[in-house]
Amino acid sequence: MYTWCMSATTTASGGRGRGGRERILAAAARLFAVQGINATGMEQVAEAAPVSKRTLYVHFRTKSDLVIAHLQDLASSGATLESVLTREDIPPRERILGLFDQPVPEAAPVRGCPFIDAAAEFPDPDSAVHSYAREQKLRMVELVTALVTELGCREPAALAEQLVTLADGAASRAMVLGEADYGRHARTAAETLLAHALAG
Numbered sequence: 001m002y003t004w005c006m007s008a009t010t011t012a013s014g015g016r017g018r019g020g021r022e023r024i025l026a027a028a029a030r031l032f033a034v035q036g037i038n039a040t041g042m043e044q045v046a047e048a049a050p051v052s053k054r055t056l057y058v059h060f061r062t063k064s065d066l067v068i069a070h071l072q073d074l075a076s077s078g079a080t081l082e083s084v085l086t087r088e089d090i091p092p093r094e095r096i097l098g099l100f101d102q103p104v105p106e107a108a109p110v111r112g113c114p115f116i117d118a119a120a121e122f123p124d125p126d127s128a129v130h131s132y133a134r135e136q137k138l139r140m141v142e143l144v145t146a147l148v149t150e151l152g153c154r155e156p157a158a159l160a161e162q163l164v165t166l167a168d169g170a171a172s173r174a175m176v177l178g179e180a181d182y183g184r185h186a187r188t189a190a191e192t193l194l195a196h197a198l199a200g
Contacts (some may be wrong), residue, residue, distance in 0.1 A: 021059045023049040033111055037067055037121045054122050064128045067118060071132060074114055081113050081171060082136065085143040092147040093194065099144075099167040100187035112175030113168060140164050153197035166190055 027039040027048035031040040042063060046056040074080050083100035084090070111117060113134040122129035145160035153159050170186035173179075 020049070020051045020055050024051060024056055024059055024066070025070055028066055029073070031071065032067075033109060036117060039096060042066070043089050063121075067129050068132050069121075070197075071114060071129075071136070075136065080115070080136075081142065081167060082140045085140070085147065092150045096144060096147055096163060096194065097187055097190060099163070100170060100183035100190060110175050110178050110180045112171040116168060116172060117175075137164075137168075148194075148197065151194070151198065153194065155197070159193060159197050162193055163190055166193075 004106075024045060028040070028045050031044055031048060042056060043053065045066070046053045049056070060069060075082070077083075081099060084101075085095050087095060087098075088097065115136045119130050119133040122133075124130055125134070139158050141164045144163050145156050148159050148163070149156040166186040166189055167183075170183045174182035
């Protein structure tokens with residue numbers, strides 16, 4: 001499970017100078033983690049980066065552009081729920097169960113899945129942010145479907161939907177309850193589903 005926490009998103013160096021885009025993304029990630037996307041203003045991001053508002057809008061014309069870039073940055077960093085699914089150094093079954101393993105963050109808020117969080121803050125299904133979040137969630141089920149097919153599971157498409165529903169549900173409950181390791185409960189259920197799908 002992915003925990004959207006400050007320690008996982010502060011990757012760019014502070015201070016003025018070069019790397020404005022990277023500083024903007026790092027500042028946005030910190031602010032989004034602490035106070036949410038909609039509660040974070042563009043001026044706040046510019047001040048925290050620190051960059052001028054002009055520089056901010058050169059890199060990100062709208063708030064939606066910034067949010068999508070933030071989500072893309074998370075996806076490419078390997079710090080999301082889905083990242084374990086593409087690790088070729090891990091067997092397929094362990095990749096699937098890796099969805100439910102979550103390191104406990106140090107003094108950082110548990111934020112669950114960033115794509116679910118973003119979709120909730122941009123509820124219009126036609127908005128750019130919601131659409132991007134939906135694409136990532138559809139990609140997640142495609143990756144799991146490929147893995148359970150490789151394992152030889154029965155009805156792989158249905159099983160994949162069940163597994164990603166478990167993973168997303170566990171991520172959401174982890175956020176609500178503030179328990180980063182909540183995925184252990186869903187992992188047990190996922191193991192049962194896999195064993196049943198592979199039986200006989």
